Amino acid sequence: MSKETILRIAAKGDGVTESGRHVSGAVTGDTVRDDGTIIPGPHHVEAPCRHFGTCGGCQLQQADETALRQFVTERVAFAAEAQELELGELLPTHLSPPRTRRRATLHALKAGKGAVIGFREARSNRVVDMRECHILAPELFALVAPLRGLIANHSGRQPIDISLTLADQGVDCQLKGFTAEGLAATEALLDFARDRGLARLALDQGYGAETLWEPEPVTITLGSIPVGLPQNSFLQPTRDGEQVLVSDTGEFLGEARTVADLFAGLGTFAFALADPAKVLAVEAARDAHLACKAAANMRGVPVHAMHRDLFRNPLTADEVSRFGAIVLDPPRAGAREQVAQIAQSTVSRVAYVSCNPSSWARDAKTLVDAGFRLEKLRPVGQFRWSTHVELTSYFTR
Known part of the structure; x- marks a missing residue:
């Protein structure tokens, strides 16, 4: 059985052989058999995250620093x-x-008596229930488990988008699709924001973001200047x-x-x-x-x-x-x-x-x-x- 060497990684993350064949999951230096079997080369490493291969947040965790660069x-x-x-x-x-991403949008859905929260699978709307993440800043990942509990106990069955941004005052959190019906849900949201030290908590129920919690104006320092951080800003x-x-x-x-x-x-x-x-x-x-x-x-x-x-x-x-x-x-x-x-x-x-x-x-x-x-x-x-x-x-x- 003949083999080909992977020469580079293409724009969409596939390895490319000498003949131009694209191989999913292969990195520079790997060899590939005719049947598609990948023989790991010197730049192929074990992915650090258990979700890699399912979660659509990363495509190249199998590449070492040299291949990634x-x-x-x-x-x-x-x-x-x-x-x-x-x-x-x-x-x-x-x-x-790793672990330096200061903004991200996660997705969540109530499931049974609990909830799933994380990035979506590649080319799918299915949400990967995040138990670890090697790209998010620790301040953002620390909110995943508490958010899972909040959604499980107080949301409906509709999908929820969660936008997280690390601002000067802490984490700015926006929940899109979370409907706060009744006093208990509203109090739970406010308790969540206070107990987790959020910089801001906002809900978007289809009419744009409405702020529920913002103890002081949220800013992001650019150069040496604190600049107000509007909702959904780049x-x-x-x-x-x-x-x-x-x-x-x-x-x-x-x-x-x-x-x-x-x-x-x-x-x-x-x-x-x-x-x-x-x-x-x-x-x-x-x-x-x-x-x-x-x-x-x-x-x-x-x-x-x-x-x-x-x-x-x-x-x-x-x-x-x-x-x-x-x-x-x-x-x-x-x-x-x-x-x-x-x-x-x-x-x-x-x-x-x-x-x-x-x-x-x-x-x-x-x-x-x-x-x-x-x-x-x-x-x-x-x-x-x-x-x-x-x-x-x-x-x-």
């Missing part, structure tokens, strides 16, 4: 190569450590990953004195770059925009917040040209319309942070065709053991 690096490098982009310097890949998934993205951006833009932070969100980059730089923070989500604006005004930081949809109404080339540098951190779809305007502008320095190598590469090609050079590129794996990859990049002309 290679996967993240190649996802980004191959995207650049696909657009024939010349690269000045590939910076070392950053991988977030936040980088790990603190260490955020630090790498922010540090790279600051180093890329160096001495720029005027910066436009586009798709700014709450101000992750704006507050880190402000003072000495003056920063325009442009964001379409109204709650995030207002939180950024309020924090800047309260602290007297040179950040001017602008509410604007950059997909429908990008900054024009003339507007972009007024700045010394540009920061981009768009959603997964990328920033096609905005990048087209940057390409037509006179700006010469762009830091582009992306959570999708494919859309980034498309936009990068537009910049390069307009005379920019891709100076630096760093792959980032904040979603450890998953196929989700991020990056930082720096363009000059």
Whole structure:
């Protein structure tokens, strides 16, 4: 029986052989028989979590640190190569450590006299009843068992989504689909929030999140500035990953004195770059925009917040040209319309942070065709053991 060697891990997590065959569960260095049997190689390890293989939260726990780093690096490098982009310097890949994820959405359902809570199975709506987790921050995982009891005793039979975020004051918890009927259920929720020291507890019963418990305004510190944390706001998934993205951006833009932070969100980059730089923070989500604006005004930081949809109404080339540098951190779809305007502008320095190598590469090609050079590129794996990859990049002309 013949065998093939796995050369790399593909974008969806399958191992790829010399002949191009895709093998689920295989990693770089494994060998595969014709019948699909995987012979583990030097980079194939035992998954640390008992739920791996069932839980859809992780796809690559069988890959050691070397194989995981290679996967993240190649996802980004191959995207650049696909657009024939010349690269000045590939910076070392950053991988977030285990148990550092500070935000996650879990799913729960009442089952018999108990409840199940966890991530869903891959390609299924079935919930894996989480008994351990090697990606969640300990503060988040500590709530899983108490939440299981709360749902078992006080919820109906409808599915529940549980959004958890580690904020400055503790854990921000939102329950979507949990119907608090009667005084006993309401008191149980308040007791739960108080006893567990939650920063905030909110219910979404189909009409948007309503706060039940928030002893003091919930914030997230960005740079050195506490910024109000609206419900369902975007936040980088790990603190260490955020630090790498922010540090790279600051180093890329160096001495720029005027910066436009586009798709700014709450101000992750704006507050880190402000003072000495003056920063325009442009964001379409109204709650995030207002939180950024309020924090800047309260602290007297040179950040001017602008509410604007950059997909429908990008900054024009003339507007972009007024700045010394540009920061981009768009959603997964990328920033096609905005990048087209940057390409037509006179700006010469762009830091582009992306959570999708494919859309980034498309936009990068537009910049390069307009005379920019891709100076630096760093792959980032904040979603450890998953196929989700991020990056930082720096363009000059």
